[in-house]
Amino acid sequence: MKNIKLLLGTAIAGALFLTSCKGNENNEPTNNSDISVSREMVAELTAPPHVPTPIGRRKAKKLKVNMEILEQEGELTDGVRYNYWTFGGSVPGSFIRTRVGDEVEFTLSNHPDNKLPHNIDLHAVTGPGGGAESSFVAPGFEKTFSFKTLNPGLFVYHCATAPVGMHIANGMYGLILVEPEGGLPPVDKEYYIMQGDFYTKGKNGERGLQPFDMQKAVDENADYVVFNGSVDGLTGDNAITAKVGETVRLYVGNGGPNLVSSFHVIGEIFDKVYVEGGDLINENIQTTLIPAGGAAIVEFRVDVPGSLVLVDHSIFRAFNKGALGILNVEGEENKKIYSGELREGIYLPEGPGIQSMPTTDEIVESEVPAKSMEEQMKFGKQVYMQTCFACHQGEGQGIANAFPPLAKSDYLNADVDRAISAVVHGLSGEITVNGNKYNSVMTRQMISSEEVANVLTYVYNSWGNNGTVVTKEMVEKVKNK
Numbered sequence: 083m084k085n086i087k088l089l090l091g092t093a094i095a096g097a098l099f100l101t102s103c104k105g106n107e108n109n110e111p112t113n114n115s116d117i118s119v120s121r122e123m124v125a126e127l128t129a130p131p132h133v134p135t136p137i138g139r140r141k142a143k144k145l146k147v148n149m150e151i152l153e154q155e156g157e158l159t160d161g162v163r164y165n166y167w168t169f170g171g172s173v174p175g176s177f178i179r180t181r182v183g184d185e186v187e188f189t190l191s192n193h194p195d196n197k198l199p200h201n202i203d204l205h206a207v208t209g210p211g212g213g214a215e216s217s218f219v220a221p222g223f224e225k226t227f228s229f230k231t232l233n234p235g236l237f238v239y240h241c242a243t244a245p246v247g248m249h250i251a252n253g254m255y256g257l258i259l260v261e262p263e264g265g266l267p268p269v270d271k272e273y274y275i276m277q278g279d280f281y282t283k284g285k286n287g288e289r290g291l292q293p294f295d296m297q298k299a300v301d302e303n304a305d306y307v308v309f310n311g312s313v314d315g316l317t318g319d320n321a322i323t324a325k326v327g328e329t330v331r332l333y334v335g336n337g338g339p340n341l342v343s344s345f346h347v348i349g350e351i352f353d354k355v356y357v358e359g360g361d362l363i364n365e366n367i368q369t370t371l372i373p374a375g376g377a378a379i380v381e382f383r384v385d386v387p388g389s390l391v392l393v394d395h396s397i398f399r400a401f402n403k404g405a406l407g408i409l410n411v412e413g414e415e416n417k418k419i420y421s422g423e424l425r426e427g428i429y430l431p432e433g434p435g436i437q438s439m440p441t442t443d444e445i446v447e448s449e450v451p452a453k454s455m456e457e458q459m460k461f462g463k464q465v466y467m468q469t470c471f472a473c474h475q476g477e478g479q480g481i482a483n484a485f486p487p488l489a490k491s492d493y494l495n496a497d498v499d500r501a502i503s504a505v506v507h508g509l510s511g512e513i514t515v516n517g518n519k520y521n522s523v524m525t526r527q528m529i530s531s532e533e534v535a536n537v538l539t540y541v542y543n544s545w546g547n548n549g550t551v552v553t554k555e556m557v558e559k560v561k562n563k
Protein backbone atom coordinates (compact mmCIF):
# COMPACT_ATOMS: atom_id res chain seq x y z
CA MET A 83 0.00 0.00 0.00
CA LYS A 84 2.73 2.33 1.05
CA ASN A 85 4.59 1.46 -2.12
CA ILE A 86 1.63 2.21 -4.34
CA LYS A 87 1.31 5.60 -2.69
CA LEU A 88 4.97 6.17 -3.19
CA LEU A 89 4.75 5.20 -6.83
CA LEU A 90 1.76 7.45 -7.34
CA GLY A 91 3.59 10.25 -5.60
CA THR A 92 6.56 9.75 -7.86
CA ALA A 93 4.33 9.66 -10.93
CA ILE A 94 2.65 12.92 -9.93
CA ALA A 95 5.96 14.55 -9.12
CA GLY A 96 7.27 13.25 -12.44
CA ALA A 97 4.34 14.74 -14.31
CA LEU A 98 4.83 18.06 -12.57
CA PHE A 99 8.49 17.96 -13.38
CA LEU A 100 7.78 17.27 -17.03
CA THR A 101 5.36 20.18 -17.30
CA SER A 102 7.68 22.52 -15.47
CA CYS A 103 10.42 21.39 -17.80
CA LYS A 104 8.31 22.19 -20.80
CA GLY A 105 7.79 25.67 -19.39
CA ASN A 106 11.40 26.56 -19.89
CA GLU A 107 12.31 24.00 -22.49
CA ASN A 108 14.68 26.32 -24.24
CA ASN A 109 16.53 27.88 -21.40
CA GLU A 110 16.74 24.81 -19.11
CA PRO A 111 19.96 23.31 -20.50
CA THR A 112 21.54 26.61 -21.44
CA ASN A 113 20.76 28.10 -18.03
CA ASN A 114 23.93 26.86 -16.45
CA SER A 115 26.11 28.31 -19.17
CA ASP A 116 24.80 31.74 -18.14
CA ILE A 117 25.87 31.38 -14.52
CA SER A 118 28.51 34.01 -14.03
CA VAL A 119 31.70 33.25 -12.15
CA SER A 120 33.17 35.43 -9.46
CA ARG A 121 36.78 35.08 -8.48
CA GLU A 122 39.20 32.27 -8.90
CA MET A 123 40.28 29.35 -6.74
CA VAL A 124 42.58 26.35 -6.97
CA ALA A 125 40.69 23.06 -6.78
CA GLU A 126 41.40 20.71 -3.90
CA LEU A 127 42.23 17.30 -5.35
CA THR A 128 42.19 14.09 -3.29
CA ALA A 129 43.42 10.55 -3.71
CA PRO A 130 40.94 7.71 -3.11
CA PRO A 131 39.10 6.88 -0.87
CA HIS A 132 38.91 10.56 0.08
CA VAL A 133 36.92 13.35 -1.52
CA PRO A 134 37.42 17.11 -1.34
CA THR A 135 35.32 19.34 0.93
CA PRO A 136 31.69 19.67 -0.17
CA ILE A 137 30.75 22.67 -2.29
CA GLY A 138 27.91 23.76 -0.01
CA ARG A 139 26.62 27.17 -0.93
CA ARG A 140 29.70 28.46 -2.69
CA LYS A 141 29.16 30.53 -5.82
CA ALA A 142 30.40 29.46 -9.23
CA LYS A 143 34.06 30.27 -9.72
CA LYS A 144 36.91 30.03 -12.08
CA LEU A 145 38.33 26.77 -10.75
CA LYS A 146 41.93 25.90 -11.48
CA VAL A 147 42.63 22.17 -11.67
CA ASN A 148 46.29 21.13 -11.84
CA MET A 149 46.67 17.47 -12.64
CA GLU A 150 49.96 15.68 -13.07
CA ILE A 151 50.33 12.44 -15.00
CA LEU A 152 52.73 9.95 -13.42
CA GLU A 153 53.75 6.56 -14.80
CA GLN A 154 54.80 4.60 -11.74
CA GLU A 155 55.30 1.08 -10.53
CA GLY A 156 53.01 -0.17 -7.77
CA GLU A 157 51.67 -3.31 -6.19
CA LEU A 158 48.60 -4.95 -7.71
CA THR A 159 48.56 -7.60 -5.02
CA ASP A 160 51.16 -9.12 -2.71
CA GLY A 161 54.33 -9.70 -4.70
CA VAL A 162 52.71 -8.70 -7.98
CA ARG A 163 54.08 -5.43 -9.38
CA TYR A 164 52.44 -3.40 -12.10
CA ASN A 165 53.43 -0.33 -14.06
CA TYR A 166 50.49 2.00 -13.45
CA TRP A 167 49.78 5.08 -15.49
CA THR A 168 48.03 7.58 -13.24
CA PHE A 169 46.30 10.92 -13.01
CA GLY A 170 47.86 12.44 -9.91
CA GLY A 171 49.74 9.37 -8.67
CA SER A 172 46.79 7.22 -7.64
CA VAL A 173 44.39 4.74 -9.23
CA PRO A 174 41.76 5.95 -9.64
CA GLY A 175 43.11 9.45 -10.27
CA SER A 176 42.52 12.50 -8.09
CA PHE A 177 38.90 13.30 -7.29
CA ILE A 178 37.76 16.64 -8.72
CA ARG A 179 34.87 18.44 -7.04
CA THR A 180 33.07 21.25 -8.85
CA ARG A 181 29.62 22.83 -9.04
CA VAL A 182 27.44 23.73 -11.97
CA GLY A 183 28.52 26.92 -13.64
CA ASP A 184 32.17 26.62 -12.60
CA GLU A 185 34.63 27.63 -15.27
CA VAL A 186 37.27 24.95 -14.97
CA GLU A 187 40.74 25.89 -16.13
CA PHE A 188 42.38 22.51 -16.48
CA THR A 189 46.15 22.13 -16.67
CA LEU A 190 47.42 18.68 -17.51
CA SER A 191 51.15 18.12 -16.98
CA ASN A 192 52.97 15.08 -18.30
CA HIS A 193 55.96 14.39 -16.03
CA PRO A 194 59.34 14.44 -17.86
CA ASP A 195 60.16 10.93 -16.56
CA ASN A 196 57.09 9.49 -18.30
CA LYS A 197 57.52 7.55 -21.51
CA LEU A 198 54.31 8.30 -23.37
CA PRO A 199 52.00 11.10 -24.41
CA HIS A 200 48.58 11.18 -22.71
CA ASN A 201 45.45 13.31 -22.58
CA ILE A 202 42.16 13.53 -20.70
CA ASP A 203 38.55 13.02 -21.70
CA LEU A 204 36.21 14.26 -18.96
CA HIS A 205 32.63 13.07 -19.35
CA ALA A 206 31.56 16.27 -17.56
CA VAL A 207 32.76 18.35 -20.50
CA THR A 208 30.54 19.56 -23.29
CA GLY A 209 33.01 19.83 -26.14
CA PRO A 210 35.09 17.79 -28.62
CA GLY A 211 36.46 14.61 -27.08
CA GLY A 212 35.59 15.85 -23.61
CA GLY A 213 38.82 17.84 -23.72
CA ALA A 214 40.89 15.04 -25.24
CA GLU A 215 41.89 16.96 -28.32
CA SER A 216 43.00 20.05 -26.44
CA SER A 217 44.85 18.19 -23.73
CA PHE A 218 47.08 15.80 -25.69
CA VAL A 219 50.47 16.30 -24.09
CA ALA A 220 53.94 14.78 -24.50
CA PRO A 221 56.28 13.93 -21.59
CA GLY A 222 57.87 17.08 -20.19
CA PHE A 223 55.04 19.36 -21.37
CA GLU A 224 51.78 20.73 -20.03
CA LYS A 225 48.52 21.82 -21.66
CA THR A 226 45.78 24.09 -20.40
CA PHE A 227 42.20 24.17 -21.63
CA SER A 228 38.98 25.34 -20.04
CA PHE A 229 35.36 24.30 -19.93
CA LYS A 230 32.16 25.23 -18.13
CA THR A 231 30.31 22.60 -16.10
CA LEU A 232 26.76 22.56 -17.44
CA ASN A 233 25.25 19.35 -16.07
CA PRO A 234 25.28 18.29 -12.42
CA GLY A 235 26.24 14.69 -11.72
CA LEU A 236 29.09 12.29 -11.09
CA PHE A 237 31.26 11.79 -14.16
CA VAL A 238 34.16 9.58 -15.19
CA TYR A 239 37.31 10.98 -16.72
CA HIS A 240 39.94 8.91 -18.49
CA CYS A 241 42.87 9.04 -20.84
CA ALA A 242 41.89 8.81 -24.49
CA THR A 243 45.27 8.34 -26.14
CA ALA A 244 45.65 5.39 -28.50
CA PRO A 245 45.56 2.55 -27.72
CA VAL A 246 42.79 3.95 -25.49
CA GLY A 247 41.95 0.61 -23.93
CA MET A 248 45.53 0.14 -22.80
CA HIS A 249 45.76 3.58 -21.21
CA ILE A 250 42.55 2.93 -19.28
CA ALA A 251 43.59 -0.61 -18.36
CA ASN A 252 46.78 0.78 -16.85
CA GLY A 253 44.78 2.95 -14.46
CA MET A 254 44.10 6.19 -16.27
CA TYR A 255 40.62 7.03 -14.97
CA GLY A 256 38.99 8.95 -12.15
CA LEU A 257 35.85 10.86 -11.13
CA ILE A 258 34.74 14.46 -11.38
CA LEU A 259 31.70 15.53 -9.37
CA VAL A 260 29.59 18.46 -10.49
CA GLU A 261 27.36 19.47 -7.60
CA PRO A 262 24.01 21.17 -8.20
CA GLU A 263 23.33 24.75 -7.07
CA GLY A 264 23.42 24.75 -3.26
CA GLY A 265 25.35 21.47 -3.13
CA LEU A 266 24.30 17.90 -2.36
CA PRO A 267 22.52 17.31 0.97
CA PRO A 268 25.07 16.94 3.77
CA VAL A 269 25.98 13.43 5.03
CA ASP A 270 28.35 12.22 7.76
CA LYS A 271 30.88 10.32 5.64
CA GLU A 272 31.80 10.48 1.98
CA TYR A 273 34.17 8.15 0.13
CA TYR A 274 35.58 7.68 -3.36
CA ILE A 275 35.69 4.20 -4.85
CA MET A 276 36.38 3.06 -8.36
CA GLN A 277 36.39 -0.37 -9.91
CA GLY A 278 38.80 -1.40 -12.64
CA ASP A 279 39.81 -4.60 -14.44
CA PHE A 280 43.47 -5.55 -15.00
CA TYR A 281 45.13 -7.84 -17.53
CA THR A 282 48.55 -9.31 -16.79
CA LYS A 283 50.89 -11.59 -18.75
CA GLY A 284 51.15 -13.95 -15.80
CA LYS A 285 48.07 -15.48 -14.32
CA ASN A 286 46.39 -14.25 -11.16
CA GLY A 287 48.87 -14.27 -8.29
CA GLU A 288 52.00 -14.79 -10.38
CA ARG A 289 54.71 -12.76 -8.69
CA GLY A 290 57.06 -10.19 -10.14
CA LEU A 291 56.55 -7.19 -12.41
CA GLN A 292 53.64 -8.12 -14.68
CA PRO A 293 53.34 -6.47 -18.08
CA PHE A 294 49.94 -5.56 -19.54
CA ASP A 295 48.47 -8.33 -21.72
CA MET A 296 46.75 -6.89 -24.79
CA GLN A 297 45.21 -10.18 -25.94
CA LYS A 298 43.59 -10.87 -22.57
CA ALA A 299 42.25 -7.29 -22.59
CA VAL A 300 40.77 -7.75 -26.06
CA ASP A 301 39.24 -11.03 -24.90
CA GLU A 302 37.90 -9.27 -21.77
CA ASN A 303 39.53 -12.00 -19.73
CA ALA A 304 40.56 -10.07 -16.61
CA ASP A 305 43.10 -11.47 -14.16
CA TYR A 306 42.17 -8.91 -11.52
CA VAL A 307 39.04 -6.89 -10.87
CA VAL A 308 39.69 -4.47 -8.04
CA PHE A 309 38.52 -1.41 -6.15
CA ASN A 310 40.90 1.54 -5.98
CA GLY A 311 43.67 0.11 -8.08
CA SER A 312 44.81 -2.98 -6.20
CA VAL A 313 43.52 -6.12 -4.53
CA ASP A 314 43.88 -4.56 -1.08
CA GLY A 315 42.86 -1.09 -2.29
CA LEU A 316 39.91 -1.09 0.09
CA THR A 317 40.72 -3.71 2.72
CA GLY A 318 43.05 -3.91 5.72
CA ASP A 319 44.60 -0.51 6.34
CA ASN A 320 42.74 0.82 3.33
CA ALA A 321 39.28 -0.14 4.62
CA ILE A 322 36.85 2.74 5.04
CA THR A 323 35.07 3.47 8.34
CA ALA A 324 31.87 4.84 9.80
CA LYS A 325 30.08 4.92 13.14
CA VAL A 326 26.67 3.47 13.92
CA GLY A 327 23.99 6.04 13.11
CA GLU A 328 26.03 7.85 10.47
CA THR A 329 24.93 8.41 6.91
CA VAL A 330 27.43 7.30 4.31
CA ARG A 331 27.67 8.46 0.72
CA LEU A 332 29.84 6.56 -1.73
CA TYR A 333 30.89 8.03 -5.04
CA VAL A 334 31.39 4.87 -7.04
CA GLY A 335 32.85 4.85 -10.52
CA ASN A 336 33.80 2.14 -12.94
CA GLY A 337 36.86 2.76 -15.08
CA GLY A 338 36.58 -0.59 -16.83
CA PRO A 339 38.09 -0.79 -19.44
CA ASN A 340 35.73 -3.73 -20.06
CA LEU A 341 33.64 -4.99 -17.21
CA VAL A 342 30.31 -3.70 -15.92
CA SER A 343 30.00 -3.64 -12.12
CA SER A 344 27.10 -5.06 -10.12
CA PHE A 345 27.90 -2.95 -7.09
CA HIS A 346 26.61 -4.33 -3.81
CA VAL A 347 27.33 -3.91 -0.10
CA ILE A 348 26.90 -7.13 1.84
CA GLY A 349 24.85 -6.34 4.92
CA GLU A 350 23.35 -3.04 3.77
CA ILE A 351 20.60 -1.72 1.55
CA PHE A 352 21.14 1.51 -0.33
CA ASP A 353 18.58 4.00 0.99
CA LYS A 354 19.23 6.10 -2.10
CA VAL A 355 20.97 5.57 -5.42
CA TYR A 356 21.60 8.45 -7.79
CA VAL A 357 21.18 6.18 -10.78
CA GLU A 358 24.18 6.36 -13.12
CA GLY A 359 25.34 9.41 -11.18
CA GLY A 360 22.54 11.61 -12.54
CA ASP A 361 19.42 13.25 -11.05
CA LEU A 362 17.22 10.17 -10.91
CA ILE A 363 17.03 8.89 -7.34
CA ASN A 364 16.03 5.32 -6.74
CA GLU A 365 15.36 4.06 -3.22
CA ASN A 366 15.83 0.81 -1.29
CA ILE A 367 18.26 -0.82 -3.69
CA GLN A 368 20.29 -3.99 -3.15
CA THR A 369 22.64 -3.89 -6.14
CA THR A 370 23.20 -1.13 -8.64
CA LEU A 371 24.69 -1.54 -12.09
CA ILE A 372 27.62 0.71 -12.90
CA PRO A 373 28.61 0.68 -16.57
CA ALA A 374 32.21 0.85 -17.69
CA GLY A 375 32.84 4.56 -18.06
CA GLY A 376 29.96 5.32 -15.70
CA ALA A 377 29.28 6.04 -12.05
CA ALA A 378 26.66 6.00 -9.30
CA ILE A 379 26.21 7.74 -5.97
CA VAL A 380 24.87 5.50 -3.23
CA GLU A 381 23.76 6.50 0.25
CA PHE A 382 22.84 4.53 3.32
CA ARG A 383 22.69 4.88 7.08
CA VAL A 384 24.70 2.36 9.03
CA ASP A 385 22.57 1.01 11.87
CA VAL A 386 24.60 -1.81 13.37
CA PRO A 387 28.31 -2.41 13.97
CA GLY A 388 30.34 -4.87 11.91
CA SER A 389 32.30 -5.13 8.71
CA LEU A 390 30.24 -4.39 5.64
CA VAL A 391 31.69 -5.94 2.51
CA LEU A 392 31.67 -4.04 -0.77
CA VAL A 393 31.65 -6.29 -3.80
CA ASP A 394 31.04 -6.58 -7.47
CA HIS A 395 28.26 -9.15 -7.17
CA SER A 396 29.54 -10.90 -10.27
CA ILE A 397 30.83 -12.85 -7.37
CA PHE A 398 33.85 -14.71 -8.69
CA ARG A 399 35.36 -11.30 -9.30
CA ALA A 400 34.96 -10.54 -5.60
CA PHE A 401 36.36 -13.75 -4.16
CA ASN A 402 38.79 -14.73 -6.88
CA LYS A 403 39.90 -11.55 -8.57
CA GLY A 404 39.90 -8.90 -5.86
CA ALA A 405 36.69 -6.84 -6.25
CA LEU A 406 36.12 -6.68 -2.53
CA GLY A 407 36.32 -3.84 -0.01
CA ILE A 408 35.51 -3.36 3.65
CA LEU A 409 33.55 -0.66 5.46
CA ASN A 410 34.15 -1.06 9.19
CA VAL A 411 31.28 0.19 11.30
CA GLU A 412 31.90 0.85 14.97
CA GLY A 413 29.35 1.44 17.66
CA GLU A 414 26.65 -0.07 19.81
CA GLU A 415 24.82 -3.23 18.82
CA ASN A 416 21.16 -2.79 18.01
CA LYS A 417 19.48 -6.12 18.68
CA LYS A 418 16.20 -4.82 17.30
CA ILE A 419 17.78 -4.47 13.86
CA TYR A 420 20.23 -7.32 13.96
CA SER A 421 20.66 -9.93 16.64
CA GLY A 422 23.62 -12.02 15.57
CA GLU A 423 27.38 -11.88 15.49
CA LEU A 424 29.36 -10.38 12.60
CA ARG A 425 27.12 -11.70 9.90
CA GLU A 426 29.46 -11.29 6.96
CA GLY A 427 31.90 -13.77 8.48
CA ILE A 428 29.41 -16.50 7.86
CA TYR A 429 28.40 -15.22 4.47
CA LEU A 430 31.97 -15.35 3.17
CA PRO A 431 32.81 -19.04 3.13
CA GLU A 432 35.61 -18.49 0.68
CA GLY A 433 37.46 -15.71 2.43
CA PRO A 434 37.69 -12.07 1.48
CA GLY A 435 40.74 -11.91 -0.71
CA ILE A 436 41.95 -13.61 -3.78
CA GLN A 437 41.09 -17.27 -3.80
CA SER A 438 43.08 -19.81 -5.69
CA MET A 439 41.47 -21.74 -8.47
CA PRO A 440 39.58 -24.99 -7.78
CA THR A 441 41.36 -28.21 -6.81
CA THR A 442 41.78 -29.35 -10.40
CA ASP A 443 44.19 -26.47 -10.90
CA GLU A 444 47.84 -26.80 -9.95
CA ILE A 445 48.97 -24.78 -6.96
CA VAL A 446 51.58 -22.33 -8.16
CA GLU A 447 54.64 -22.42 -5.93
CA SER A 448 55.79 -18.87 -5.33
CA GLU A 449 59.30 -18.17 -6.52
CA VAL A 450 60.39 -15.73 -3.84
CA PRO A 451 60.97 -17.58 -0.58
CA ALA A 452 61.07 -15.67 2.67
CA LYS A 453 64.67 -14.93 3.60
CA SER A 454 64.20 -14.16 7.28
CA MET A 455 61.78 -14.65 10.12
CA GLU A 456 60.74 -11.04 9.65
CA GLU A 457 59.90 -11.69 6.01
CA GLN A 458 58.12 -14.88 6.87
CA MET A 459 55.92 -12.93 9.29
CA LYS A 460 55.28 -10.26 6.67
CA PHE A 461 54.40 -12.70 3.88
CA GLY A 462 52.42 -14.78 6.35
CA LYS A 463 50.35 -11.82 7.40
CA GLN A 464 49.59 -11.06 3.76
CA VAL A 465 48.35 -14.60 3.20
CA TYR A 466 46.37 -14.43 6.41
CA MET A 467 44.65 -11.18 5.46
CA GLN A 468 43.79 -12.59 2.06
CA THR A 469 42.86 -16.12 2.87
CA CYS A 470 42.07 -16.77 6.52
CA PHE A 471 40.84 -13.40 7.76
CA ALA A 472 37.19 -13.67 6.67
CA CYS A 473 36.58 -16.73 8.80
CA HIS A 474 39.11 -16.53 11.61
CA GLN A 475 38.94 -12.69 11.82
CA GLY A 476 41.59 -10.00 12.07
CA GLU A 477 42.94 -10.85 15.50
CA GLY A 478 42.41 -14.59 15.14
CA GLN A 479 39.43 -14.35 17.47
CA GLY A 480 37.11 -16.38 15.19
CA ILE A 481 33.33 -16.12 15.23
CA ALA A 482 31.34 -17.85 17.97
CA ASN A 483 29.66 -21.08 16.87
CA ALA A 484 30.99 -20.80 13.34
CA PHE A 485 34.75 -20.33 13.07
CA PRO A 486 37.13 -21.43 15.85
CA PRO A 487 39.66 -18.95 17.21
CA LEU A 488 43.33 -19.19 16.23
CA ALA A 489 44.32 -16.79 19.01
CA LYS A 490 45.48 -18.77 22.07
CA SER A 491 43.96 -21.87 20.45
CA ASP A 492 44.79 -24.99 22.45
CA TYR A 493 43.95 -27.08 19.39
CA LEU A 494 46.49 -25.18 17.30
CA ASN A 495 49.23 -25.07 19.91
CA ALA A 496 49.00 -28.77 20.78
CA ASP A 497 49.97 -30.18 17.39
CA VAL A 498 51.66 -28.42 14.51
CA ASP A 499 51.25 -31.26 12.01
CA ARG A 500 47.54 -31.28 12.68
CA ALA A 501 47.39 -27.51 12.05
CA ILE A 502 49.36 -27.90 8.81
CA SER A 503 47.02 -30.67 7.78
CA ALA A 504 43.97 -28.48 8.43
CA VAL A 505 45.32 -25.94 5.96
CA VAL A 506 46.62 -28.27 3.25
CA HIS A 507 43.99 -31.03 3.43
CA GLY A 508 41.06 -29.19 5.01
CA LEU A 509 39.32 -30.05 8.27
CA SER A 510 35.81 -31.26 9.09
CA GLY A 511 33.89 -32.98 11.85
CA GLU A 512 33.63 -32.11 15.51
CA ILE A 513 36.62 -30.48 17.15
CA THR A 514 36.99 -28.75 20.51
CA VAL A 515 38.90 -25.48 20.68
CA ASN A 516 39.37 -23.83 24.08
CA GLY A 517 36.48 -25.80 25.48
CA ASN A 518 34.01 -24.91 22.73
CA LYS A 519 32.78 -27.44 20.21
CA TYR A 520 32.81 -26.71 16.47
CA ASN A 521 31.39 -29.02 13.88
CA SER A 522 31.89 -27.44 10.53
CA VAL A 523 34.03 -27.61 7.43
CA MET A 524 37.19 -25.78 6.52
CA THR A 525 38.02 -26.49 2.89
CA ARG A 526 41.53 -27.22 1.76
CA GLN A 527 43.31 -23.88 1.31
CA MET A 528 44.78 -23.57 -2.16
CA ILE A 529 48.07 -21.92 -1.27
CA SER A 530 51.63 -23.06 -1.85
CA SER A 531 53.73 -24.92 0.76
CA GLU A 532 55.78 -21.75 1.15
CA GLU A 533 52.63 -19.76 1.89
CA VAL A 534 51.32 -22.38 4.31
CA ALA A 535 54.62 -22.20 6.19
CA ASN A 536 54.48 -18.41 6.25
CA VAL A 537 50.87 -18.09 7.31
CA LEU A 538 51.16 -20.68 10.07
CA THR A 539 54.37 -19.10 11.33
CA TYR A 540 52.51 -15.80 11.44
CA VAL A 541 49.60 -17.39 13.31
CA TYR A 542 51.88 -19.23 15.77
CA ASN A 543 53.77 -16.03 16.49
CA SER A 544 50.73 -13.81 16.98
CA TRP A 545 47.94 -13.38 19.52
CA GLY A 546 49.50 -15.30 22.41
CA ASN A 547 50.31 -18.53 20.54
CA ASN A 548 53.37 -20.68 21.25
CA GLY A 549 55.87 -19.25 18.74
CA THR A 550 56.36 -22.34 16.55
CA VAL A 551 58.22 -21.67 13.30
CA VAL A 552 56.82 -23.67 10.40
CA THR A 553 59.08 -24.45 7.45
CA LYS A 554 58.28 -25.44 3.90
CA GLU A 555 59.82 -28.86 4.61
CA MET A 556 57.43 -29.46 7.51
CA VAL A 557 54.52 -28.61 5.23
CA GLU A 558 55.73 -30.90 2.43
CA LYS A 559 56.12 -33.75 4.93
CA VAL A 560 52.48 -33.46 5.99
CA LYS A 561 51.40 -33.09 2.37
CA ASN A 562 53.18 -36.27 1.31
CA LYS A 563 51.99 -38.38 4.19
Ligand code: HEC
Pocket residue numbers: 430431432433465466469470471472473474484485486487488491493494501504505509510511512513515520521522523524525527537538541
Ligand atom coordinates in the same frame (compact mmCIF):
# COMPACT_ATOMS: atom_id res chain seq x y z
C1 HEC B 1 35.90 -20.46 4.86
C2 HEC B 1 36.26 -20.27 6.23
C3 HEC B 1 37.68 -20.62 6.63
C4 HEC B 1 38.85 -20.16 6.07
C5 HEC B 1 39.01 -19.24 4.87
C6 HEC B 1 39.91 -20.73 6.84
N1 HEC B 1 39.40 -21.50 7.85
FE1 HEC B 1 40.47 -22.45 9.29
N2 HEC B 1 38.76 -23.27 9.99
C7 HEC B 1 37.49 -23.02 9.53
C8 HEC B 1 36.55 -23.87 10.21
C9 HEC B 1 35.05 -23.88 9.99
C10 HEC B 1 37.29 -24.64 11.10
C11 HEC B 1 36.74 -25.74 12.03
C12 HEC B 1 36.54 -27.00 11.21
C13 HEC B 1 35.78 -28.07 11.98
O1 HEC B 1 34.80 -27.75 12.65
O2 HEC B 1 36.18 -29.23 11.87
C14 HEC B 1 38.68 -24.22 10.95
C15 HEC B 1 39.74 -24.72 11.71
C16 HEC B 1 41.05 -24.29 11.63
C17 HEC B 1 42.12 -24.72 12.50
C18 HEC B 1 42.03 -25.67 13.65
C19 HEC B 1 41.21 -25.14 14.77
C20 HEC B 1 41.81 -23.99 15.53
O3 HEC B 1 41.09 -23.03 15.80
O4 HEC B 1 43.00 -24.04 15.90
C21 HEC B 1 43.24 -24.07 12.08
C22 HEC B 1 44.63 -24.16 12.66
C23 HEC B 1 42.87 -23.24 10.95
N3 HEC B 1 41.51 -23.40 10.73
C24 HEC B 1 43.74 -22.42 10.27
C25 HEC B 1 43.40 -21.70 9.13
C26 HEC B 1 44.33 -20.93 8.37
C27 HEC B 1 45.80 -20.75 8.69
C28 HEC B 1 43.64 -20.42 7.33
C29 HEC B 1 44.17 -19.58 6.19
C30 HEC B 1 45.23 -20.14 5.42
C31 HEC B 1 42.27 -20.84 7.46
N4 HEC B 1 42.16 -21.61 8.57
C32 HEC B 1 41.25 -20.48 6.60
C33 HEC B 1 37.15 -22.11 8.54
C34 HEC B 1 38.05 -21.45 7.73
Ligand SMILES: [Cu+2]
Pocket residue numbers: 167199200201241242243249254
Ligand atom coordinates in the same frame (compact mmCIF):
# COMPACT_ATOMS: atom_id res chain seq x y z
CU1 LIG C 1 47.28 7.90 -21.27
